[in-house]
Amino acid sequence: MNEALGLWGIPLAMLGGMIRASTPYLFVSLGETLTERSGRVNLGLEGTLLLGAVSAYGVAFHSGSPWLGVLAAFGCGLGFGAVHAILCARPRVNHIAVGIALMLFGTGLAFYLGKPLVQPQAPNLPALGLGDWSDLPAVREALRVNPLFLVGVALAPALAWALRTTRLGLILRLTGESEDAALALGYSVQRVRLFATMLGGGLSGIGGAFLSLYYPGIWSEGLSSGQGLIAVSLVIFARWNPNHCLYASLIYGAAGSLGSALQSAGVAVSHHLLAATPAALTLLIMFITCSPDRPAQGAPRELSLGT
């Protein structure tokens, strides 16, 4: 079928793949952007992603409704985010260490809960056929878009707007910029961070639901393969800007789908090598954008990443 398109099949397949593969990155990175803008890093999102995936899958399987699954994943993420925030609010607890612990704990818990879910098939999320006008099956296939992707695309500018113009957004940024300033204005830094970390976890949970309920649409232990962690590093690349998170996620999605796109066009490249593309891209981007003379610009001050 692809012969009709020739080499055009590759960019088309990449477009489709980009839309599919970018969604988890998008949700996790938007969530982490919120958390980091409040002055805290949650490295546990890899665990949250998997936990969201397994809870979505389980709930969808038992209830028969994939949307209930998404809701469960969101709730699960909120809860896991709250655990992170509450632990970090204790004196002399390091948020990076808590994040790593929760990443491992979340992953383990997800594997444990997911044991009985490897075989059964849960109902998947529906897709919108945005390419149905076309006669070409490849175009239709590429433009089958999940509603969650559209939600994510709308969420990025909405969050950017909220950070710029709403009271909650401005206070959230203030706590990330200067704990002292927030205290001087009488805001509870811990409460703001609890809120931001919970919401960040909730969004990551939705990213997990996308993985298990749409693409690839099954539960397996290799489901995430580090996407949660890559999304966290993507936040730095996106300079803590939700809109940039969208662009960055699309780039990562495209890189991640390079392999299947080449395969569909009949080009043989090692599968394992291609699976490493997003990670390699991360290293490359970090290398290009970092500079010893210019510490992270735009970084929330409380993260102590800049000067």
Added chain:
Amino acid sequence: MHARSLELIGLSKRFGEFVALDDASMRVRAGTFHALLGENGAGKSTLVKCVIGYQAPSSGDLLVDDKQVSFDNPRQAHRAGLGMVYQRFTLAENMTVAENMVLTRDPMPKVVNWREELRALTKFMDGMPFRVPLQSRVHDLAAGEKQKLEILRQLYLGRRLLFLDEPTSVLTPSEADEVLGLLHKLTRTGELTVLIITHKFREVNAYADHVTVLRRGRIVGDGPRESMSIADMSRLMVGEQSVRSPAPRTERVDAPVGIEVRDLHVADDSGVPAVRGLSLRVRAGEILGIAGVSGNGQRELVEAIAGQRRYSAGSVQVAGQPFVPTRHNLDALRVRVIPEIPLENACVPRMSVRENLALRSYDKPPIKRGLFMSRRRLEERVDPLIARFQIKAPSPAAAIAALSGGNIQRAVLARELGEPCSVLIAVNPCFGLDFAAAGEIRAQIMDARNQGAAVLFISEDLDELLQLSDRLSVIYEGNLVYEEVPQNIDLTTLGTHMAGHSPAA
């Protein structure tokens, strides 16, 4: 709305065993400009923080407009019309001036109508004698502008009683007069009461109606300003301590050049040129003072010389040779640096006082023995320094971060000046120190000069610059714009150069 009055009755604040504020009672009448004096650690900041609700007092009563109040957090105090400008900036660096102003509104609107807010802010700024660009990021403002923004922000919020904790330390004298003049005018019209913490007697004499002096947490003096001379005030502040004054200068002729900088270009963190073609030369046994409002390239200049920052063009020479700032060369050529905020920039906060004092010598004999370090020899070498420089520490093994500002400064000085040096670079070495500590440190710097060190002395305190410098220069936007011997300098000319206006030249 009218200016608020304030009364404290027996206010105390204890941190464990330590009594920061001891039974303080004072009255600030409505519409007055009230100065609160005291040395560092006398309890001034604690007093205002307890009033504004940032800290809870251990005991005592608080009256605003003769009604008893107590504030659990600053927001409650804000609602009562009280405002505070803290010693450290409480601005969000990555946010714009306008965002910082709106954030302090109470109640803050759920959704901010930026067009409306900007219109109101512009209108407000137009009515002020000085302004700050609304759309700039705070990060891009000079320190003086940040301080002005802190104060404008309080006025915009319509405060009726304003506490200011050393608000003029980063301002030029003329900027300080602009700011204090405005506040003073508002007290005359009965719109505002001001309680200001300051070290500068000039400001007290020019603006204050009433003076209260704190020493070691107790109020030791209180009265109308006319009733106290500067000598009275400083005696009350210091108590019976004596302040060491620097040794007289010894003159040297034709001394060799200690350090020379030629056409230096250095960029700041965001890649913007901060030092632009700066040249200077300091001879052995000479102090070159550099005045300037902070943020004009001082930090980048020092970091470039000390090897903490790369420079894009130019050269640095020490003792006539090109200088590569490696640890080995700093040591061999005896180049010593006392950076600003020494706890952050020259210490390992959690290491002990002893270890911090040995940072220059631990890897050399006699402390180094083969692959190992001899703790005993380290102590033998370092402990005399603790005594000689009178570093007061709970124990030499205590973390250096636990020391007071003056003692940290003394410790760094002991490390850098414990042995004779040939080049000394000091940045704001007396910032935030009390009389006695500052006097001691200035005397040490003068001693280093008299023993033949070339001293590059960068400071924002004009009095100490005029006192110590052999020559005084002004740094403005990364270049030296003025040079004169202190005897021929008047403050107005100096201030104009610091503000970047060179008088018809």
